[in-house]
Amino acid sequence: LNITFFGQQAYGVEAASQRYFSKHAKDLKVEEAALLAGIVQSPTRYDPVNDTEEATKRRNTVLTRMAATRAITQAEADKAMETPVKLKVREPKRGCITAVSGSGFFCDYVRQTILSDPAFGKTEQERSKLWNLGGLTVKTTLDPRAQQAANEAATARVNKDDKFAASVVQVEPGSGKILSMGQSRPYGLNQKKNETVLNLAVSNKMGGSTYG
Incomplete structure (x- = not known):
């Protein structure tokens, strides 16, 4: 467990x-x-x-x-x-939900990449264990300034509570490095605040975890 x-x-x-x-x-x-x-x-x-x-x-x-x-x-x-469910929720202090500069979707993309790549373990369980307990140091191509720009662009004309959502991804020409991933809806687990962990910038197979 x-x-x-x-x-x-x-x-x-x-x-x-x-x-x-x-x-x-x-x-x-x-x-x-x-x-x-x-x-x-x-x-x-x-x-x-x-x-x-x-x-x-x-x-x-x-x-x-x-x-x-x-x-x-x-x-x-x-x-x-007969006992009603009584939660005393404690906000998580780890994982992509704590990612800085609004980079939760980028963080989750990195996580999903590792969890779906057999190079990091034969089974999903092995890869998950490595991700959570392996003491990994992960270096990414995230550019904080590009991330801020992506967040601003995604939310400029689309509100987080709109029926439709906007997604912005910046890729460096030539290298193909992903510099940012931003969406009009904030990354998170609170649906009442219109938060989501669904990454609209990637395919269905890597469309974001259901847990942040």
Whole structure:
């Protein structure tokens, strides 16, 4: 469970516990532990920050299964299912959501490149472990001034809450180096603020992580 993805940039049950409940995993209540266990199947669909209803349904499915396998009693399961989901979300302090100069989409592109390249591991799990635990030093072609210009250009005529979104990418002629990636919608996980991790500048295969 140390490298399992729980959405919202949380890898591992301890990170997920801190992210959603601001507490250590060992201190989780039954209903909280069940919520985290349910997220793993589909971190985007069962994201309790953006869809409490779906997350609650999934949590209750896990609790039902726990009772059926006698991990907990039926009475404990019933009590837990009656408990509303109460999050105490702690903003992540790592990952592309913390990227400086509005370069979240660029950062995520680099991340997706590594996670999809077999040169960094035979399986996606191996590549993910390398990215999160490998102590990598990654040097990129990002130009902070170009990034600022891209952000300004993308938001100049399109608002973040518009139905359509704008995307700007700057590539250096000759070398092909990507200097910036900007969008009219800010990089992030809060859909209520019109944030997104979907990178419109790349193909569907690398269209941004669902977790930032």
